[in-house]
Amino acid sequence: MIKANDPSRKSWVHVPADSDFSIQNIPFGIFKTSDLNPRAATAIGDKVVDLSILHEVGLLEGLDLPSGIFSKPNLNDFMELGKATTRRVRDRISDLLEENNAELRDNDKLRSTVFHDMESVEMLMPVSVPNYTDFYSSEQHAFNVGTMFRGPENALMPNWKHIPVGYHGRASSIVVSGTPFHRPKGQTKADDADVPSFGPCRLLDFELEMAYITCKENPLGDAVSTSEAEDYIFGFVILNDWSARDIQKWEYVPLGPFLAKNFASHVSPWIVTMDALEPFMVEGPNQSPEVLPYLRYEKATHFDVSLEVGIQPEGAEETVVSNSNFKHMYWNVRQQLAHHTVNGCNMQVGDMYGSGTISGPEESAYGSMLELSWRGTKPLPMTDGSERKFILDGDTVIMRGHAEKDGIRVGFGEVKAKVLPAK
């Protein structure tokens, strides 16, 4: 067992029972304050722990960390040290926070510099993203969307159960939770119109996704096998892949989604390591027809992570509209990475790989408004008495995720974004 995952560990830091940031989590993120430049941190309970200072004062000695590694504006260089090193760092941080360890606990002065209230800091993008790929790996989602457009008999494309279908997305517009953004404008064409028109998107949607972040490069031309994939995956975030359905419908044939997706994609700020999620791994579905040999895999590779989506209208209470789970995937992350590299495509450190919308089997577990409101035919009631087919200006969409087992909780916090009116 990875030491930091030991369920018997307790921290001297107070961790509320419903906190995502138990001592078994130890995620990584980047924060700043009005006084402090961007730097790396972990989270425990309601606290943010400044890793740059822990390193500076020598509490992370003996881990082969280059000087200043935690004083950078992103985690790319840290992740690039490789999982053997980053795993030891996570273990060491866990030790420092463990209830019987006095090194930090009993050093009042240091503790007051190193600890911040989570509410008092600004979280930033944890990584610089050189490449972004989005998969389409939830069968229920692909089936739902296919059913709406082609009927249930032809819902899944012929390639869907043979290929973890994916496409390249836009890296520049991936932003951290809370970043303001405006309803996009673009071309749309009504079914009964002769020509397209231009204006604000009318069918703005979220997509509930998880994304993994890579920490290792493969040379151009070399494939990564399903068994090697784990070495390449540092951790996960929650991803809201905003989608403009009306723009998408008019633009996407034949080369795929473009302006319908690249105006903004929000991610949660804390990278929960693949290590921390290991205790929550479960078997995936039986894959039939059998996949080609390069997509076969050995170990359990799905993650039992509960996910929820809430909509908070301007000035009103939040309504939870979806309860899904990351385990509702057909293709797993090992298969995605093996497929992506089988032609020699090179991964880079900091790359982000989205799961695609995660829809569970029940209607209440669908991961987008397109599915939840079934193309707008079944509006969702909000607790303030209004209803939603798609997302309105002033709405804040909040996604949360956590794994829980035997009383241990490891979570992501949230990704949250408010839709401002079109400019």
Next chain:
Amino acid sequence: MIKANDPSRKSWVHVPADSDFSIQNIPFGIFKTSDLNPRAATAIGDKVVDLSILHEVGLLEGLDLPSGIFSKPNLNDFMELGKATTRRVRDRISDLLEENNAELRDNDKLRSTVFHDMESVEMLMPVSVPNYTDFYSSEQHAFNVGTMFRGPENALMPNWKHIPVGYHGRASSIVVSGTPFHRPKGQTKADDADVPSFGPCRLLDFELEMAYITCKENPLGDAVSTSEAEDYIFGFVILNDWSARDIQKWEYVPLGPFLAKNFASHVSPWIVTMDALEPFMVEGPNQSPEVLPYLRYEKATHFDVSLEVGIQPEGAEETVVSNSNFKHMYWNVRQQLAHHTVNGCNMQVGDMYGSGTISGPEESAYGSMLELSWRGTKPLPMTDGSERKFILDGDTVIMRGHAEKDGIRVGFGEVKAKVLPAK
């Protein structure tokens, strides 16, 4: 007129009549040698001129250049200085190479350090590419491909004349001319097969494209108009967007090309500035139906750049298989950039934007083997007696491009890559 473009200028450096690198060009690139770290350069005649040394010794004084700006492994920071500055730098370099300027001409010692034979240096990727988008903007190409798959009546998709259709590509696998690469492997499915199979691509193709590189960011949420676009475009390279047609056919519905494209894309090493191409601008085609207001533009925006593609079988002479021209575009670069940002998508410095395959109206001007051999039905004869439907192992594909007017030639050199057998 931009000073460096003055057609009456001559250089004290010998420039062969058929050289792409006249004193009216002054492109930018990155090179290294066995002794020298990567650094910026321009090219004139058969020579590479080390800009880092010119800057070091004070010959680029008064241009607001940060120290070490030309000693970096890419041109991103230089481009980010903005076109007002980079234009003055190009003018100043032109002055230093102008026949009556003695500063460098008469300094034998300096000249011997600054000048290298082009053959003796290794050219590197000129930029680090944060985002890569590929458009699909040549009407003849879209028509040809559409005709093959749907017949001439339905060749163009309904959106094609309203939207400069584009999609996100993979930035990590964009490599400089000469970089070795292997035939990709992947899933394909024969029309008469029940299930897909795995193996080396059998229909490897090139795509003849130009790409522009951006030098300015727009904030997320802000659109760039067609009239502002010029400020964002630093210059152009030739792009070979390698395509695995059989992989593409099986994977691309519904989310677009993925592994069929992302195994390698080669670019020419010298960025020819948009400024240097200004004298070669021509009117584009009449666009009908009329485009939406955000896609209207004022100035001539097409570029009269002759392009050719050669195939050199292993150990044999090259056969030129295509003669096209960058002017054969329906959508121009201003429209592409305005469309890309109209939803608020943010451009970054170093981004690459491909034109899509450039096919002219004659069969000999088609920009891919798919079109030239019409899906393999019309094999192309090689001068060595063999023939080609698609690209074979051992073949080297070479693309060249240059503009010429009133005896002035401004060119790109070449992008060249040899196909090694699948690993």
